[in-house]
Amino acid sequence: MSQIWKPSELVHRDYDSHPPAYAPGYKTSVLRSPRNALISLQNSLSEITGPIFGAKDLDPLDNDLIMNYAKDGLPIGERIIVHGYVRDGFGRPMKNTLVEVWQANAGGRYRHKKDKYLAPIDPNFGGCGRVLTDENGYYFFRTIKPGPYPWRNQASDWRPSHIHFSLSGESFAQRLITQMYFEGDPLIKQCPIVKTINNDDAIRTLIAELDTHAAVPLDCLAYRFDLVLRGHRATLFENRTQGAV
Amino acid sequence: MKDYLAETASQTAGPYVHIGLAPQAAGFNIFEKNFSHVLTNSHTQGERIIVEGRVFDGSGTPVRDVLLEVWQANAAGRYNHPADQQSHKELDEDFRGWGRSCSDFDSGVWRFDTIKPGAVTGRDGRTMAPHLNLWIVARGINIGLNTRMYFSDEQTANESDPVLNLIEWEVRRNTLIGKRSMRGDEVVYTFDVYLQGERETVFFDV
Numbered sequence: 001m002s003q004i005w006k007p008s009e010l011v012h013r014d015y016d017s018h019p020p021a022y023a024p025g026y027k028t029s030v031l032r033s034p035r036n037a038l039i040s041l042q043n044s045l046s047e048i049t050g051p052i053f054g055a056k057d058l059d060p061l062d063n064d065l066i067m068n069y070a071k072d073g074l075p076i077g078e079r080i081i082v083h084g085y086v087r088d089g090f091g092r093p094m095k096n097t098l099v100e101v102w103q104a105n106a107g108g109r110y111r112h113k114k115d116k117y118l119a120p121i122d123p124n125f126g127g128c129g130r131v132l133t134d135e136n137g138y139y140f141f142r143t144i145k146p147g148p149y150p151w152r153n154q155a156s157d158w159r160p161s162h163i164h165f166s167l168s169g170e171s172f173a174q175r176l177i178t179q180m181y182f183e184g185d186p187l188i189k190q191c192p193i194v195k196t197i198n199n200d201d202a203i204r205t206l207i208a209e210l211d212t213h214a215a216v217p218l219d220c221l222a223y224r225f226d227l228v229l230r231g232h233r234a235t236l237f238e239n240r241t242q243g244a245v
Numbered sequence: 246m247k248d249y250l251a252e253t254a255s256q257t258a259g260p261y262v263h264i265g266l267a268p269q270a271a272g273f274n275i276f277e278k279n280f281s282h283v284l285t286n287s288h289t290q291g292e293r294i295i296v297e298g299r300v301f302d303g304s305g306t307p308v309r310d311v312l313l314e315v316w317q318a319n320a321a322g323r324y325n326h327p328a329d330q331q332s333h334k335e336l337d338e339d340f341r342g343w344g345r346s347c348s349d350f351d352s353g354v355w356r357f358d359t360i361k362p363g364a365v366t367g368r369d370g371r372t373m374a375p376h377l378n379l380w381i382v383a384r385g386i387n388i389g390l391n392t393r394m395y396f397s398d399e400q401t402a403n404e405s406d407p408v409l410n411l412i413e414w415e416v417r418r419n420t421l422i423g424k425r426s427m428r429g430d431e432v433v434y435t436f437d438v439y440l441q442g443e444r445e446t447v448f449f450d451v
Contacts, residue, residue, distance in 0.1 A: 040449070196256075
């Protein structure tokens, strides 16, 4: 990589923009959340480094969910492009970040052996993809808009349409998994998983906007979804005396 | 904070995390190249070890839909990353230092096939005992949990480790020690994680 790396610490995570571990409206969190406070570390090499991914880890169709599992035709559903930029908190582009996505099909059914929802599998849709951000932090993939999905929380709960996102960043402390929602979906404000976040500004950052300028006429619509990872701050001074190594 | 963008909010990975991060575990083949729980190839330097365990919820039930990632230094104690400038330690081109493992849907057991890492220099030049950095996501976990596994046969190094010594409740330090045993001629470290309750594992805000 051409970039010159210096060991530098990450800006401390602001937990006000994240859901708490214990969020009883989302019932599974009750028994899966620690009761003790997290112990805060000052970063060492273990946190400011992380796995590096390259083009050789991927295949060319990995970011095309319309084609990457097509067997005897195209998948059924709304054809869309999802694209955007990954930046750090200082606005710097996050280059070469691995973006992995997964989702249900147009009817809200996941291709997973544990999903028993009665909506059918689409034989031409797998539901996962991955891509590396470029020099500007930009990524894009093409897919079918996922359908809403019922789940056992309260008996009448439905997930809004969503795409799961996983980002590697440059360091293990930037590792993030989140979900992208679609502008205008009335299920967003009812969802117990969305509502684990007690901050409307933070919720808004998870809602992709319809982006007609990026749509391909007579082919597919587009949504814009930007993401922010924690920033690495510059190390300007070190506690080192004159002459010390 | 002036001109600082808020980090994108975390959300749970959900029960079908395997579709995106380990599609073969979800039950289908889609990518030609897959990430896995095996960190080594035949050229990787270092002592081969297996690290395995289960993750338990607050009722003592194994979490059977959990996904873990490991990040670790090579046998010489150097990370395969440009920010690691410990130039007196050799890089191992055959070791990325990262892997991903899904628990078995029936038993809840997860596993990594890796090498035992060397010691890494920590803050202020203090040596950290050999350790694995682990990141845990699952349904019901709203933000990924960070922890470390240390090695039971490194007692002296563990006693002076700067991170273990940050934990003021000495009784909790033991939750981070993987227990070494032999299984045939394989070296196995068992590391069970307790999300909640009496034996709750220490989790870090990194």
